[in-house]
Amino acid sequence: MRSDKGHPIVDEHGQIKIRHGDEEIRFSQDPFPLYPGEKLYGKVSPLQVVAPLTALKLRAIRDYTADGVSYAAGDEWLFEGPGTYLPRVEVQVVEIVRSQIIRPNQALRLRAKKEFVDFTNIRRQTAEEWVVRDVGAYLPGVHEEVVATVEAVILTEKKALHLRANRTFKDFYGMERKAGEEWLITLRQAEKHIPDVYETVVGEVNITTVTSRQYCVVLDPIDEAGKQTFGSRVLRKGEISFFLQPGERLEAGIQSVHVLESDEALLLRAREELKDGDITRLPGDRWMIYGPADYVPPVSVEIMEKRRAIPLDENEGIYVRDLKSGRVRAVTGAVYMLAPYEELWEKELPAVVEELLTKDADQSSGISQGGTGKLRDKTRVVTYRIPNNSCSQIYDYKAKKARVVFGPELIMLGPDEQFTTLNLSGNTPKEPKVLNAIALLLGPRFSTDAVVVETSDHARLSLKLSYNWRFEIDRNNEEDTRNLFQVPDFIGDFCKAIASRVRGNIATQSFDNFHRNSSDIICRAVFGSEEDGSIRNRFHFKSNQLVISNIDIQSVEPVDQRTRDALQKSVQLAIEITTKSQEAEARHEAERREQEARGRLERQKIEDEAEAEKARKDLLQLQAQSAAVESTGQATSEAKARSEAAKIEGQAGVKQAELKSEAAQIKATASLKVMKSEQEAEISYQKARNDLEIHKARELAEIEAVKFKKIVDAVGADTLKKIARAGPEMQAKLLQSLGLKSFMITDGNNPINLFNTAAGLIGAHPQ
16 A cells, blocks of 8 residues: 555554555556565566557446546446557456458448447447448447448449338438338439348349330339339330339230231220220220231230231131120131131031041041141131042031032031041951041942851851942932931941851852852852842842942861861872972973073084184284374374474464564554653643743732722822822922922923923913
């Protein structure tokens, strides 16, 4: 303990009084002793230097007063650098606080740890957050906490920032924002934006650009007062660029202006009552805009579809349904544009008919469909080309009548018409409902069937029969044409009838008799016999006018295996005998042909040798002639060559002389032309120069004359007269001042005739 003067205090016993448990910090001073009871804590340490842009966070650990300021235990404050910190026992250094560098396009987001007043004299509440935007170093206060560094969003002409308010506050631009409110920050307000603590960045919004050939419809637009009108629609046509405000959206994106050609139209429907020129459109009204034209629909008009005129050939058509009456009709052979209250109607066909039409179309056998590929366009009139010698039945369900069309012909189905489908038997033996057809072939055709019969001696045989059939009808007879489709499966019907007759007749015949006379037995069983016993040549079905004209037995095979083996052995034996006889005949024929060929070969050799000798003789003769011709030709060619060489040399000399003469003449002519050109150029130059001199002299003379005239005009005639008279008058006045009555002044160089002059002068003035 020390007194006021700094001396240690001693007790009554002379002992130094000490402050037990207390500490003291001593700075630079003279050396000092440690009194009894004092103890050095640690070692001598240098003072802490606080660098620029840093600070020490201090906390009072006990109450004390320094420099007139009272501190309570727990108070915190900063000691900012640069400087040297002098420690106190009442103060604890908590940490070193470093400045945060705020770069351009950055800001610092702070949070208050407790209620205090910041450096801008704004009172901050506990947990309140704010943003510091000043560029440079920022030293956070003792009650401030750095939350994050906020990057600025750079705004351009094509980009805006979509923000949302977390609570009601006043933004950086002085606008009051309500909690939940959304807005845009564009380049018009700022080049960059640092989001505030109460702002949430929803996203970046790109500019919407609409060209002169585009338009868009904005839903829930914001009006001029800044309020959003929900349920409204606004049309915006180009050229225009804008940002979609929060809550606004495009109905169908940016759409192109509808350009209609001469064969196109737009089907429109009114969303609400509107005035279309002089016409008042009620909600739900439909009308069409025909091309050529450009069209941008108002917000009260809905474009239902774009229609094009459908060109139809005489063999093409479409089904059209009237929406008001519901009536369906077929339109063919014209260019047709649907009316506002008309639509294309799809005609449904049974699956069997669809399959048959598709199959015929793939085989290019006559179906004409309105589309490409295997799928039929159901809105096109169903057309079917009936092949020759065939017919089809068409039933009209509305008129309840059927009609038969004979080929070759093109069938075009009406809206209420359908094909009559035939389900015919097929395969061998015949099975029902194997073949489906919409065209009935009139024949002649053939069908094959397998029939199992049993003879009177119980031999079971399998017959494969082929029938020729055709329809015999009068196309002008309505009853005959109607009977054609009375039997749906006429093939199965006549095959069963013939098989029944064949089985009944063969049952009365033995196997041996049937094996020898199978054809006659079957034909007689099917066709029957005349009164004279001859076999008929036809089997007629009156129900549908079908006629069977011939029967062919393709094969007869026993059903029993033993009978089949016996027949096979007999057949094999007969085949073997026939084969051996044919082999012997073939061997004899081969030997004979071999002998004949050998004789022809020997004779041909002798003839070839004779021909060779003859050819060798001709060759030797030709070689001799060739040698003679070669020697004669060589001598002749050498002589001709020497003659031609001499001739060419002479002609070359003559030609060379002519060319030299022409060259000399050309050279002389060129020199003469050059000289003439030089002289003409010199004459022209001299003439031009003389003309220039004359022109120059004339111009100078005119200039002098004009100059003199202007001088005279400027001075004036009276002035010149006065100038001319000024000298003599002044001289006369001078002489008068001398008192002379009569005088004459001369320079003495020019003679003067004084006879007459003096006579005139003397006595002129008697005074």
